[in-house]
Structure formats: C-alpha cells, structure tokens
Ligand SMILES: Nc1nc(=O)c2c([nH]1)NC[C@@H]1CN(c3ccc(C(=O)N[C@@H](CCC(=O)O)C(=O)O)cc3)CN21
Ligand SMILES: CC(C)C(=O)C(=O)O
C-alpha cells in the first residue's frame with residue numbers, strides 16, 4: 196500500500212498520527228521508508244548537511260538533484276519536496292514552472308511552500324487547479340529568517356489569530372496538509388481542530404495530526420539542533436569513533 200494525500204486526510208479522521216521525517220539522499224530515504232515513515236520531506240533544511248548557514252542559498256537544481264535520489268529509495272511513503280527561497284514568490288508562472296519541474300523530473304508526489312494569506316493563497320489555488328498537490332507551511336517560516344528570526348511565532352493574541360486565519364485560507368486554497376512550525380501548543384491544537392486537513396507539527400506540541408523533524412537532528416548528525424528537536428541517537432559520536440579507530444589501525448598496520 197502506498198501513501199497518498201487522501202490517505203493522510205483519512206488518517207486524521209481516524210485519529211492515527213502521521214509520521215514524517217526529512218531525507219536528502221537515497222540511503223537515508225530507503226531506511227526511513229523501510230521503517231514505515233508515512234511522509235518523507237525533501238526539506239530545504241538539507242542546507243545543514245550541505246554546509247549552509249540558512250536555507251536561503253539552496254537552489255531548485257540542488258533540490259531536484261537530491262529529490263531524485265530520495266525518490267529512488269522510497270516505495271511506500273508520500274514524497275514531498277520543498278520549493279526553495281525565491282523559486283515561487285516572484286510570480287504564478289515561476290511557481291508553476293518550479294513545482295512542475297519537481298513533479299516531472301523527480302517523481303515526487305507533492306510540493307511544499309512557505310507562507311499564507313495573502314501572499315501565497317492565489318499561487319497555491321492555481322497550482323492545485325493544475326493538478327499539483329501542495330502542502331502549506333505557517334508559523335516559523337525559515338525562508339523569512341532575516342525578517343522574523345528563528346523565534347516561536349504566534350505568541351500574542353493578534354499574531355496567533357493571524358496564523359489561524361492563514362491556515363484556514365490555505366485549506367480553502369486546497370492544500371492537502373499543513374506544517375505548523377514553532378508555535379504555541381494551544382494555537383496548534385486550535386488550528387488542528389478547526390481544519391479538516393491534517394496538521395503536521397514541528398515544535399508545535401502534541402495535538403497536531405502528525406509530527407515532522409529534521410532527520411539530521413533526530414540522528415545527532417547536526418552540530419546543533421533547534422530547542423524543539425529530539426536527538427534519538429548520536430551519529431556524530433558513532434562516526435567519529437569509527438573513523439578514529441580506522442585511522443589508528445591503518446597507521447599501526449593492524450588493518451588490513
Ligand atoms: N537542523 C535543522 N533543524 C531544523 O529543525 C531546522 C533547520 N535545521 N533549518 C531550518 C529551520 C530552522 N529551524 C530552527 C532553528 C533554530 C531555532 C532556535 O534556536 N530557536 C530559538 C531562538 C533562536 C533565536 O532567537 O535566534 C528559540 O528558542 O526558539 C528554531 C528553529 C528549524 N528548521
Ligand atoms: C522542518 C520541515 C517542515 C522543513 O520545512 C524542512 O525540513 O525544510
């Protein structure tokens with residue numbers, strides 16, 4: 196059984212929590228898919244494994260290259276690809292071209308883009324009308340880091356209302372799911388109750404319809420993680436130790 200966008204909506208209705216993680220290459224994607232992850236996001240947060248400070252420098256060509264590799268490793272999960280900074284904001288034509296390249300060239304089933312009402316609603320509606328499934332992303336939107344920083348969003352009544360209204364507008368525009376990033380637990384709960392489409396939280400508490408984390412954070416590959424990430428294993432330590440042992444054995448002529 197492969198995961199579809201309709202399946203995600205059905206899981207929300209059934210109260211089954213959706214499991215999502217990011218991937219950037221074949222090997223990682225294959226492991227996540229085999230472990231039963233429902234949604235694999237080729238996130239622009241792969242900036243961390245490419246050595247960029249923010250997500251802003253990532254290009255559409257870099258996303259396509261990594262998305263193709265991820266897609267080859269996935270049999271079951273729904274594959275969603277982030278549209279990177281300034282590959283969809285310029286015009287509807289630019290968004291259509293970028294999203295079209297993702298579906299045509301990578302075999303991924305959907306795109307995700309950041310932003311809500313009014314900026315992105317018309318664009319999303321037109322992409323959806325063209326047959327492109329779109330995932331929304333509100334709250335902390337890291338492509339706006341130089342405007343809003345990396346702080347939690349929606350802390351005041353006014354900003355919380357704005358985020359709720361953005362989420363409602365995105366659902367009306369036709370997104371099949373929406374990422375809620377780094378917003379208060381109660382706001383995420385309110386949005387999740389109000390919408391018929393699933394909310395996928397990151398730093399948004401336990402009341403979302405699913406959760407997503409950045410896989411390099413979960414695996415302890417990143418040098419530092421956001422406060423809301425959970426590090427399930429420390430691969431930095433494991434890899435360092437293995438490489439040091441190998442180097443020592445080669446120098447002491449113990450290996451081979
Ligand atoms: N490895 C990684 N994991 C992520 O979850 C992630 C990325 N990279 N890159 C894109 C965005 C950026 N993210 C982040 C990164 C840092 C904070 C963070 O440290 N927030 C602090 C405040 C920091 C500040 O004000 O400068 C906080 O307490 O909220 C939050 C989200 C989430 N996303
Ligand atoms: C954290 C998720 C939602 C994301 O946008 C990314 O990994 O780029």
Ligand SMILES: [Mg+2]
Nearest residue numbers: 238239240277
């Ligand atoms: Mg992203």
